[in-house]
Amino acid sequence: MRNKILELLEENSQYTFEDISIMIGIPIEEVASIVQQLEDEQIICGYKTLINWDEVEDKEVVTALIEVKVTPQRGEGFDKIAKRIYMFKEVTSVYLMSGGFDLTVVVEGKSMKEVALFVGQKLAPLDNVLSTGTHFVLKKYKEHKVIFEKQKKDERMIISP
């Protein structure tokens, strides 16, 4: 039941408890209490709206993906340095990676200059940060399973019943 609710909410967090209760066939109260539980357990960590800022004319959002090499610390591994990084409000995501570098840090800013300043003044100088490689996002095609393209029209015809 928990997974069914999670899958529906992942698909669309605007589904009401009533919608969910009908679609999976349990009482509304039960849905509400399971969702509460999931929130308490921080399995549901938040509800956000997916926005394609590219289409908004009077606001610019620049996203950069930064490859960061760090020195892990004794007893702390990567967690402590990861925390020092993710606490910055400019940072939207941080992942520990396998392979050629250690952390992927996603940064958002109002301009390329702002992001560059953040990397140069805040991120790169941190102790334990060995190197950074900044890649700016030029265009977002798809995020969180959603394709950022104009939705196509329903072209189905009434051919046969």
Add this chain to the structure above:
Amino acid sequence: MNIQDKISLKVKNMPPSGIRKFFDVASEMGDAISLGVGEPDFDTPWHVREEAIYSLEQGKTVYSANAGLLTLREEICKYMKRRFDLTYNPKTETLVTVGGSEGIDVSLRTLLEAGEEVLIPEPSFVAYMPCTIFAGGVPVPIATKAENQFKLTADEIENAITDKSKLLILPYPNNPTGAIMEREELEKIAKVIIKNDLIVLSDEIYAELTYGINHVSIANIEGMYERTIILSGFSKAYAMTGWRLGYALGPPAVIQAMTKMHQYVLMCAPTTSQYGAISAMKNGDSDVREMRKAYDGRRKLMLDGFKKMGLSCFEPKGAFYVFPSIKETGMTSEEFCEALLKEEKVAVVPGNAFGSSGEGYIRCSYAYSIAELKEALVRIERFVSKILASKS
């Protein structure tokens, strides 16, 4: 010369499908919502499309074997074993057709002599009756009933049988009612079928779309395998309607005779579609699971909506339609659909389009987004409550 007179009476006298007129009107209204379409709203899974594109790039654009690409036939047989525990020989018992529709047409024409009767449970897909007539057969409708959840019963078959009866079309999971036939119910009708030496055309195009219970083919019932032709296809389960690809499975003699006809009429099914379909059979199980899950949520939403309106609606266990009764409103199906379209701009299909026993019902497809379905339910509710209020 009047060219009209040159058209065969068989064709001229066939009434057009009773669906179109509403939807021609609906498509001219900008903001009408249609719940009329009988095809998935999903796109064909990308791996299927990608495989077809690759085959085009490779220049695989020639005819395939008449019966279809052998690899595809092999994959279909593996799939039938895996999903429905049925064993067919890809070389002798499998024919790839141009949609399930060709399967219906070719099997009828292969099996029927002039004047032989075909038992057709109704309400059901609108093509069985015309195809039977075009094949020279005589359609004998069997009205299924809401109180039996639109399932076919042994008594109903027995009552319809004459010494000319030859075939029974078994359209389950059913369009338009969403009814399914479970194993025990199939066992009961199998006895009558065997006793009267009928052949069954089992149209299982919606076999993958059942909810909470797996589809059972009548070919799985003892004594039925050798007298059943399964007709199925890729349209509904894999959202591949435009690819026009289906298949027929059955006794070698019948499949080979059907292949002979298919060879003269169509040569082979579209080769590009067949390459895509191989990927559907091999790698498509999880796509079907996801689509089924989405349909199931919408099904429950629709069912709940109609119940809240005070219309009785039996729980459909298959396909992607609900078939609520509108008898409560005192209107005929057509009156209801016309008024609903005019007043609330929602297009649904009158039940009588699927046979006279569909009178008093409407078919609503839920192959639409949740948002569209919710809006449609709000409008239908407003419409129904106004009528019910004016009656009391």
